[in-house]
Each structure stands twice: as structure tokens, then as C-alpha cells.
Amino acid sequence: MSDITKQTLSELVNNIKEKKLSSSEITQAFVDRSEKSKELNTYITEDFSNALEKAKKFDDNPKLDLKLPGIPMAVKDLFCTANVRTTAGSKILNNFVPTYESTVTQNIWNEGAILIGKLNCDEFAMGSSNETSFFGNVQNPIDKNLVPGGSSGGSSSAVAAQLTPITIGTDTGGSIRQPASFTGTVGLKPTYGSCSRYGIVAFASSLDQAGPMAQNVQDCALLQEVISSYDQKDSTSIDFKRNQYSKELTKDIKGKKIGIPKEYRVDGMPKEIDDLWQKGIEYAKDCGAEIIDISLPYTNYALPTYYIVAPAEASSNLARYDGVKYGFRADGENLIDMYEKTRSEGFGAEVQRRIMIGTYVLSSGYYDAYYLKAQKVRKLIKNDFDEAYKKVDAILTPSTPSSAFKIGEKTNDPVSMYLNDIFTVPVNLAGLPGISIPAGHDSKGYPLGLQIIGKAFDEQNILNIAYAMEEKINFKNKITDWWIK
Amino acid sequence: MSKEKSEYLINRNDNQYEVVIGLEVHAQVLSQSKLFSTSATKFGAEPNTQVSLVDAAFPGMLPVINEFCVKQAIKTGIGLKAKINKRSVFDRKNYFYADLPQGYQISQFKNPIVGEGKVILDMPDGQKEVGIERLHLEQDAGKSIHDLDPKNTFVDLNRSGVALMEIVSKPDLRSPEEVNAYIKKLRSIMRYLGTCDGNMQEGSLRADVNVSVRKKGTKDFGTRCEIKNVNSIKFMQMAIEYEANRQVDLIEDGQSIDQETRLFDTKKNETRSMRSKEDAHDYRYFPDPDLLPLEVSDEFINQLQSEIPELPDEKKKRFIDQFKLTPYEANIMVSDIETSNYFEDVVKKSDVKLATNWIIGELFAALNEKNLEITDSPISAGNLSKLINLIKDGTISGKIAKTVFEQMMEGDKDPKKIVEEKGLKQESDPQALEALIDKVIDSNRDKATEYKSGKVKLFGFFVGQVMKVSGGKANPQLVNEILKKKL
Numbered sequence: 001m002s003d004i005t006k007q008t009l010s011e012l013v014n015n016i017k018e019k020k021l022s023s024s025e026i027t028q029a030f031v032d033r034s035e036k037s038k039e040l041n042t043y044i045t046e047d048f049s050n051a052l053e054k055a056k057k058f059d060d061n062p063k064l065d066l067k068l069p070g071i072p073m074a075v076k077d078l079f080c081t082a083n084v085r086t087t088a089g090s091k092i093l094n095n096f097v098p099t100y101e102s103t104v105t106q107n108i109w110n111e112g113a114i115l116i117g118k119l120n121c122d123e124f125a126m127g128s129s130n131e132t133s134f135f136g137n138v139q140n141p142i143d144k145n146l147v148p149g150g151s152s153g154g155s156s157s158a159v160a161a162q163l164t165p166i167t168i169g170t171d172t173g174g175s176i177r178q179p180a181s182f183t184g185t186v187g188l189k190p191t192y193g194s195c196s197r198y199g200i201v202a203f204a205s206s207l208d209q210a211g212p213m214a215q216n217v218q219d220c221a222l223l224q225e226v227i228s229s230y231d232q233k234d235s236t237s238i239d240f241k242r243n244q245y246s247k248e249l250t251k252d253i254k255g256k257k258i259g260i261p262k263e264y265r266v267d268g269m270p271k272e273i274d275d276l277w278q279k280g281i282e283y284a285k286d287c288g289a290e291i292i293d294i295s296l297p298y299t300n301y302a303l304p305t306y307y308i309v310a311p312a313e314a315s316s317n318l319a320r321y322d323g324v325k326y327g328f329r330a331d332g333e334n335l336i337d338m339y340e341k342t343r344s345e346g347f348g349a350e351v352q353r354r355i356m357i358g359t360y361v362l363s364s365g366y367y368d369a370y371y372l373k374a375q376k377v378r379k380l381i382k383n384d385f386d387e388a389y390k391k392v393d394a395i396l397t398p399s400t401p402s403s404a405f406k407i408g409e410k411t412n413d414p415v416s417m418y419l420n421d422i423f424t425v426p427v428n429l430a431g432l433p434g435i436s437i438p439a440g441h442d443s444k445g446y447p448l449g450l451q452i453i454g455k456a457f458d459e460q461n462i463l464n465i466a467y468a469m470e471e472k473i474n475f476k477n478k479i480t481d482w483w484i485k
Numbered sequence: 486m487s488k489e490k491s492e493y494l495i496n497r498n499d500n501q502y503e504v505v506i507g508l509e510v511h512a513q514v515l516s517q518s519k520l521f522s523t524s525a526t527k528f529g530a531e532p533n534t535q536v537s538l539v540d541a542a543f544p545g546m547l548p549v550i551n552e553f554c555v556k557q558a559i560k561t562g563i564g565l566k567a568k569i570n571k572r573s574v575f576d577r578k579n580y581f582y583a584d585l586p587q588g589y590q591i592s593q594f595k596n597p598i599v600g601e602g603k604v605i606l607d608m609p610d611g612q613k614e615v616g617i618e619r620l621h622l623e624q625d626a627g628k629s630i631h632d633l634d635p636k637n638t639f640v641d642l643n644r645s646g647v648a649l650m651e652i653v654s655k656p657d658l659r660s661p662e663e664v665n666a667y668i669k670k671l672r673s674i675m676r677y678l679g680t681c682d683g684n685m686q687e688g689s690l691r692a693d694v695n696v697s698v699r700k701k702g703t704k705d706f707g708t709r710c711e712i713k714n715v716n717s718i719k720f721m722q723m724a725i726e727y728e729a730n731r732q733v734d735l736i737e738d739g740q741s742i743d744q745e746t747r748l749f750d751t752k753k754n755e756t757r758s759m760r761s762k763e764d765a766h767d768y769r770y771f772p773d774p775d776l777l778p779l780e781v782s783d784e785f786i787n788q789l790q791s792e793i794p795e796l797p798d799e800k801k802k803r804f805i806d807q808f809k810l811t812p813y814e815a816n817i818m819v820s821d822i823e824t825s826n827y828f829e830d831v832v833k834k835s836d837v838k839l840a841t842n843w844i845i846g847e848l849f850a851a852l853n854e855k856n857l858e859i860t861d862s863p864i865s866a867g868n869l870s871k872l873i874n875l876i877k878d879g880t881i882s883g884k885i886a887k888t889v890f891e892q893m894m895e896g897d898k899d900p901k902k903i904v905e906e907k908g909l910k911q912e913s914d915p916q917a918l919e920a921l922i923d924k925v926i927d928s929n930r931d932k933a934t935e936y937k938s939g940k941v942k943l944f945g946f947f948v949g950q951v952m953k954v955s956g957g958k959a960n961p962q963l964v965n966e967i968l969k970k971k972l
Contacts, residue, residue, distance in 0.1 A: 079545075080544060080545045086544070088544070093544065096544070098543070098544070098545075099538075100538060100543070102545060197545070197547060198545065198546075198547055199545040199546075200545050201544045201545050202544075202545065202775075204774070205773075205774035205775050206774035232549065233547060233549060234547050234549075235547065235548065235549050235550065235775060235776050235777055236774075236775065236776075236777060312771060313774050315579075315769075316577050316579050316588070316589055316769070316771070318588075319579060319581065319587065319588020319589055320542040320544070320586060320587050320588050322581060322588060324583050324586070324640070325541055325542065325543075325586055326543070335582075335583055335638070339581055359769065362579070362769035362770075362771055363767055363769060364767045364769070367769075367770075367771070371771060
């Protein structure tokens, strides 16, 4: 089989189970394609030879009843992986090799998957274009010099370019859904508390969630089934009944009520996005869903709220990177000097910007005006959704206000960069699940995504809606392998 | 409640000042593992051998609350007759230091687990109530060691993450003596509860001391200074005296007092400015997003309430009622749980009055001399009660008992055996005593004659001789009686 890497996860799993393909063959295929794709700069750390060894071991003693038997997989470099360098895209962790494994990745290996490498991302997941990574830009396989989105830009690029059959990202304000949208792939941000945060380098603890990224909804559902688990090591993990998302997946969404929030029709939104949204509404109707107009009145406040809460938590979460215990250390005259030099040299500009914003909004005298108020608004945003969900089962919106932009286009305009998260951020603030599915192309031929937002713990429902719509949309990604010489 | 006499007053020129003191006591929770990790908490372990990935703040590590520590805090709250808050919140207190791996301390700022309570002090001039403002749970930091190397600082994280209870008093204390009584009472309550071992040498109990002065009779508080991290009662008292006098001197000199944090230099016996209010850290407290608010049910609290043992105040009342101890004696007996247990064990099988005297007198003196705690007493409660019974039934005299007691202090020997082995049993047989006395009179004929002719002072001489001849074992009362007859 020459086009192993073109196969979906389900196809690969079937081929392994039916012994048509070995793990070694599959792993070799993805390693080979990854080797040829260095120009995309998706990997921070490759673990190819170990992966091939593990694949061989798997083939010697195959466990075919596992959910991801012998499937190679690269993961975002925000997940701590035992004995494999974990950088969070930062110089400050450039030399950091954990002795421990994140719960989410452990769940994946427990189902038979094999790590092939660590994927590039914005530094500490702070960014919407993967341009803040210490390890450089990631190319979007859609077009040269196009950003793959962020912060899970290495992940979206790797899946779209078929360097890994599936992957995982993390989503604090849209970091799975926006890159999925920019690369024509599927990305799910689960309900807060669905996937353990243990072993994931923290950005903003009350918003961070790991989630699956895949070529299609089916694969996404299977990976979600694997990674979601109750974990006592994470105090915010929630013990709820988890579905067998892939097994329970159905296209029958007849009678489902889908809400269209009027506040998401923002000023200056390109017509292409509005048209896509309208098309999405038609697809949903075609699937038998009922469309209902709804209002989420506090939507306008979501972005400023997010850019207070997230930096506040980040400023504290990143305090541990001080050069004392692990990671990068710059020499200094004394302790304070060492701190200042280490953190000035170790963190990039965007991370420093957010640490400063966060420190500011938590400062005595400003706390009430910023952080406390933001927390109150956050509650109102959640109430908006609670009210809406009395009337509807899910909400349909565009994933992003634009398609992928050029590398360097927004680097000097942080606010315009932040605006990219406008449709995704409210979902994180409310702790809800949201999925982005590719739904069309803009005039440049770049993919555009639609987002389906669900009730808390109702991943199955939005996966079903996405699954049904996916069939109607019948999206085909236009990837030319331009980077392969 | 008399307040006046336990006050500490400072007279300068024509002004009289009183000192106002509030304490923030840091009490280490007695627990096998840390507040948010499973690392051990044993004192004195090799540096950095009790450190988990969570304690060292590795990337992606998350705190998980230790339920036992929560129970310990609530029990302590109950012991302080305080309000238990069913919902409390853990906050992050952000600051950078080499021995603070997370870059923040997890503490409770706005919503502590325990609210207002009180502690009753027994002062020589009566009882005094000290208000408790709050008790909250927090992590301890690690230890920076500056003196091992001329250029580098070493960090030991064994203590990083150990659970502390910060117990904040109201500014109700008025003298070093009251501070002494307060710390001892707190310690006693927590040791009764088993929530803190109160070991000040090992740092299990230390305090920040807030001191201000004001002219006697005025109502407004003066500007306070906080003396950080004082780890013995004696130092607290010394620091307060120094600090109060320093403040009075400033006022008398027409200067104002800066609100600041100060350090107590134990070698020079003075407090020194550490940082002023302007330099105070902005800790940027905010609720720790890694931890959900801590919610406890009535059921949970009631269960803990049912596990609370009899506490010093109640025990004191019972000792007075049941054993007719004086308040002074009762205070001593209940001052710590081990003493009260010992006392109760002794009086189970022997006379209360004698037991009280022997414990407060001989035993405490002997233990003090050997620098031993009552738990290390060479004399078990059982053997002490045997000794008391030997006195009570006349087998030995009080004087002989002291000899036996001394022997017992050398090792836990049964007093009956000592009496038998050494032949110390008191001679109370009148016939044997008569024979003995006859012999003494016989060999001192001349003195007997003198006595009879009116030199009654010689009676003591004869008693002495009889006791000497008997090796101290003669029953003194009988000797007196028989001698009187015979002479």
C-alpha cells in the first residue's frame, strides 16, 4: 500500500486488525513523510527511531483489541512525555526532559499508540498563528507562508499534511478549533473537566483543555473516547459518565434544535464567512435539524474578559520558570538578577506581554476593576449559554472570523491577532465543548470552518451533528504537497 | 475577668503606655503527607528526600488536597470554639523566592476554613479571653541555606508543601506573660487534638508577632509593627519587650512609628527593620484555578466533632469537680495531655491528694532536673501509684518514700521490690520497737536521768538515736509514744 498516510485513522486501525498492515509499515510511512516534510517545521522533537522500535515491538506481540493498535502519533509539545524532551515551544524549557507522562498521553499509549514526535506550538500555547514558538514558524500545508493557526499549529499542520494520522492539541481560547479551521481539519475542545490537565504545561488553568485533532469526525470521536477520563490527579477533572463516542456516533440528528446566535454576526466580518455560516445552516436543516435564532448578549465582552482571565492565570502559572529548578538559566549577579535575566532571555515577547498584562490585572488596586470584574462577566457569559440551552441542543457559529493569514501579517498587531479568537473564546469561558469542522473554502481556496458548541458533557451530541453535517458538506482539502521536492 | 494585672505597662516621663499584641501563629499540621502531595513530612530527613514533582513545581503538576489535613484544620477550629466555614477557597499568594518552587504559595486569603473563635487563658489574676480572628490552611515553603557556601545558596525542599495552619488572634494580648500563656494554651489544645505536635525546636510552631503601643486609657490602636517568624516563646517575649520600648521611645521623642515588617535578632536582642509598608510585596492573591472551592458538609463536621477528645478547659473543670483539685493544681495537671493522662492513671489506683502532691512536687522536680518530658518518665504511673499506696498504708514513711522514689528514678522498678530488697519496710511492731528503745535508754542512762530531772529537750536526742539504730525504719509516731512512756 503506497498511500498509507492518506488513510484515515479508522482505515489504519482496520488494516492493522485485519493484519493487512503492520505497525512498522504504518509507522515507517509516517516517519518517511515526516522526514520529507521538514520545511513545514511541524516537529520540535522527533522520536522516529524509538517509534520504529516500538512499532516493531508491537508487531512482535500485537494487541489488536486496543483502540489505537500500533498507530503512530505525534503530539503537541505541551504534553509532558516521559524521557522525551518537552518544551512548550519555549526557550526556557529547551532542555527539559520530564520523568513523567501526562494523563492524556498515557491514555493514548495505553490504547496501543506510539509516539513519533513532539509538535510545534506557540510558546506556552500563547498565540493564534504558531509564530510565537521559540522553534520558529510552522507552515500551513494549504499554502506556502500561510500560518497554520495556533497555538496548536504544529498539530493542525501535521494532521493536514498527513504526517500523523491524528493528534492532540490543547485549547485555552481556541487553540484547537482555530488551527483546525485554518487547515481544513477537525478539532474538538471538550468540556472543561473532561480531559485531565495532569502533565500538560499550564497556560490558563481554568480554561485549558486537551482535545483531539483529526481528518474527520469519526477519528476525532475515537480519539476523544481514548483521552477523556476522570483523573484524581487533577482536582478539576469531573467524574461523569463518558460515552463511547465513536461507537455511539450517529448521523441521525433529526429534530435537534440548533441555535444561531445573532451576536456572532460581528462588524466587519467578511462576507465569505457569513455565506459559509448560511450554508452551514442549510446543511444542518438538510440533516433534519431545526434552526432557532438565539441571543448570547454578553458575547461582546468575551474577548476582553478572556484577555484578563487568561493572562492573570498565566502570569502565576509561569512563575515556576525561574531558572532555579530546571530549564534554562541565565547567570546573574544575585538571585533577582538571575531571575530577571533568565526570564527576559527565556521567554519570548508574547509570553512576556501576557505575563505583564496578567501581573497588572492582579495587582493591588486593579484586581477589583479587572480580574474580579472579568470573573463576574465570565459568569454572565456562562449564563447566556445556560439560557440558550433551555431552547436549543447546540449552537452553530463560524469557527473564525477569517481564513488563514500570511506569516508575519499580524505579528505587529497583537489586538488584531487576539480578534481571531472571537468565536472560540466564549466557549472556553463557559467551559463548554466545541468542535470545528471544515465547511468550505474562501476565494483564495483556503479552508473555512464551522463551529458547533454543545452543552457541558454533551460531546456526543455535537460529534453527531458534526458527523451528519460532514457528510452533507463533503469537504475536500486542497493540499498539493508543495513542500515536498 | 480581670484584665488589669496581667498588663505590661511602660512608664516614660509622665506617660503610661500599654502594649497591644496580636499573633499569627503558624502551626504545622500533624500529618503523614503534605497539603497537596503525597510526600512524607518527617522532620530531620536528608535534604530533598521528601520532595515530589508537585512540591518542586514541575511543569504540568497539579495540587490535590489532602483530606486528612482538612480534617485536622477543622478539628483545631472546633478546639478553638470557632465557626467552621463550610465553603473555603484556596488562593495563590504570588512572590518569587528560590525556596518557593511554584512562584506562589497556596493559602487561603478571603475565605478561610475556620472563622472566629476564642481561647481562654488562666492568668495568675484570673481568666482572660483571647479572640481568634481566623484559621486558614496554607503550604510551607522550602528552606534556603545560605551558610554552606560563600557564593551559593542551597535549597532544601523537604518542607515545601507541608501543611500549616495559620491561626490569627485578635489584638487582645496585653503583655509578654499573656503571650506566653496564649502560645502554651494553643499548643496544649492542638496537642490534645493531635493536630500539631507543637514542637517549637523543630519549627512546628512559630509566630509573627504584631506589636503596637498606646497611651493607657486611649481606645485607638497605635501603628503596629510585625515581627516575623519568631520560633520560641522566650524570643517572642524578648522581642515584644524590645519592640514596645522602642515604639514608646519613638513616641516620647516626638517621632512617628512606621508600619513595617521587622526581624528579631536573637543574638543582639533587638528588632530590626526588614521592609517598610511601601516595600511590602504585592502578593496578587487570586483563587487558585487548579483547585475547586473546598466544600464540607454538616455531616463531615459533625463526624469530626464527635472525634474531639475532652479539651483542657473541660478537663480542668472535671478535675476540680471529681478530684477536688484546686484550680492551681488542675491547671498544672491539664496543661498538657500527657500530664493529665499520667495523673489520671495514677489516681485510678491511689490517693488523689498524695498523688497530686507527689506529681507536682517530687516527680516534676526530678523530671526537670533530668530534663525529661513526662512521657519519658522513668517512673510509670502504675509504679507511682504503688509507691503512694505504700505510704498510705504505713508500709513506709514519707521520708523513706523519697529514698525509694530516687531509686525508682534510676529505672522503672517496682517500689515494693525496692522496699523488700533494701529492707526499707517501716518497723511498726510495738514490741520490737520497745526492745529497741530499751536498748537505747540502757546505753544512755546518764541522759535518761538528765531528761527525767527536767531536761526535756533531750527527747529529740532519744528519737534520733532510735531512728538511727533502726536504720530510719522505725515508725516515728510509735517511737514517740513508746519513748514518752519509757522515759
